[in-house]
Amino acid sequence: MSQKSLEEQIQQLDEQLSSSVEHQERETKFATQANERFARNISCFEKYFPDIAKAISEYELRDDFCIHVTSTGYGNFVPKNHKAPIYSDDPIAQVTKQVEHSIQHPTFSATDYTSCPVNDDDERVHIRYMGALTKAFREIQSQQQERISKLPENFPTALIFGIGLGYHIELLLEKTNFDYCFLIEPDFEVFFASLFCTDWFSIIEKVDNNGGALFFQLGADKDNFIKDLETLADDIGAFSVVRSFCYQHTPLPEIIELIQQWSMQYFRFQYGHGFFNDAITGMSHTVHLVEKNTPILASPTQNRVDLSTPIFIVGNGPSLDEAEEFIKENANKAIIFAAGTAITSLYNKGIQCDFHVLVERPYSNYKIFGDILPAEEYKKTNLIGLNTLYPDNTDRYKWAGIAGKGNEAGTFLLEVMSQTLNNKGIPLMPYCNPVVANTALSFAMFAGFKNIYLFGIDNGNLMTGEHHSKDSIYRNNLEDENEDGLVCIRMDGKYLPANFGGQVETNDLFMAAHSQLEKLIGHYPYRSVYNIGNGAKLKGAHPVRAEELIPLPTSRDIDHQIEFLKSDYFEQLNLTDFDDTLLGVGAFNEICDHVLGIAQEPVGTIKEASENLMRQARYVYSLRNTALHHLHHMIKGALLYYHCPMLSLLYTYTDEQFTLESYEKVNVLWQGYVTEMKDYYQHNYRTKCDLGKE
Known part of the structure; x- marks a missing residue:
């Protein structure tokens, strides 16, 4: 071994020793800072996010x-089950580069507000103003700014x-x-590690101060991500997510899966x-149904129903025909619910249903x-x-009962009346919309039935081309205008x-109905649901x-089970x-005037316009779960259908003057909508839906 080689080795060992000492010093310094940071973060989470603070304190670290x-x-x-660390040797340089690239080449969620159909023959307030909104956005878009x-x-939302x-x-x-700002992380342990590395207390306080x-x-995982996001959006308003900057931090498969879900399910937001005309007719119908002394779904005080009784829920999908013989042969051994127009398909097949399920409001x-x-x-x-149903429907049947539909102005009034007259609230069936099959399954699951068969609940057209049962009221050939029958939704x-x-x-x-059915089935475990x-x-x-x-x-005996179901699960208010005065005409006038007062304030910048919209929205959402909850629902849908596109408009074009001028045109429409809602409500709160009357 040469002398030079020995000197090189000594120098190398000396460098390694120095590096080791320097690394120990870095670790000691980091440990001191990390522990102090962790303590301050915990204190901050206890103040702002107590549930997260509790989860942190109860979290058990791996060895x-x-x-x-x-x-x-x-x-x-290094996350669990991974071999490589999240970052390179210089996390800040790596992250700085990523952030800068995302700012310069952002991914935005966006909605086309020019595609809503315009129906000039429909005189309902909401339809007229949505048509005007669509025309306004088509004009704005035609200028190709x-x-x-x-x-x-400044930007409305970040999904990180x-x-x-x-x-x-x-x-x-x-x-x-x-x-x-929505922070989405599948791995709680990674978030736990961040408490030692990031000044969350500074981030949280900065956001709060702003x-x-x-x-x-x-x-977050694929089973709860969208559902949890929907719950948040329902609490604070869908405008919180419709115009979003989408940022992917890590390339992990579970992160990519969540992004794919967001992309596929974005339409839900x-x-x-809901909208004004739906809200006011739903409330009016509720009042009429109560005055007709219609039995209302209640939590049973006794239950004589044999919950092992099979339930047939029959939709009008093409697969219904496949099971025709089975349904006929077993009809006297099950309780049959016909969803919507499926009642005619069963009638044409010679099958008598026990319950017909309806939800639609229009005449x-x-x-x-x-x-x-x-x-x-x-x-x-x-x-x-549901309590939104056109009230005259109940007169056709030998018996009729209604259930409260969640997120409805009329349902809140129903709750108030039940509390006042019966000293108890009313149960709300979960996931009972948007179509009749959802309502039928929701009722069967709520009642506690354990063996449920789904026939013709296809949620779409079969690849062989069939769209409905051959015995339905719909045309077999949708393109043949000479064929008898109705044209179904395409x-x-x-x-x-x-x-x-x-x-x-x-x-x-x-797609929405299908998602709701899956949520409902997951909500009631230990039930047997057969999808035929x-x-x-x-x-x-x-x-x-x-x-x-x-x-x-x-x-x-099925007849006894049906009678028990009606008498044990439904009761009358006897009003x-x-x-x-419960309908609050004066209070609604004040709400509309307050929203109009804010909307009419002059704005000089995009940020001011955005803040103006936020003030309106937060005022309307402050009415939730108060004595004016039904009035929140009266205006909420209109606000969302206008504020979502208005907010998107503010953050679409580079020319601020063009943006503000366009915004002001839409804002004038919005003020007109609020004014008409105010005038219409005080004269029509008892008017039944007349859509379809000649």
């Missing part, structure tokens, strides 16, 4: 939990997928101020808000059902509907997996081919005279 200190003095972490291509200093150790969040919030809102979705639906079935057939069956190129391979073609409405035929597959239900069904055993 090999370790935060590694890089040569640059920052913490790094330059759109923003990088993240501005992956918290990591939090370094990017500090940097991002230094560059842009968000009104709403009047923003910060939401953590920790432990754009529509389905036109009431008229259609009066035309499609002989009057004497309705007198053979019972009706279950599918629009979306797809769901089918029970036994392949797919069904669907649309947004049935090759319609859309339902998570939690057992797919069964019609030919594989075996005859049912003889049940207890002699409804007090119209």
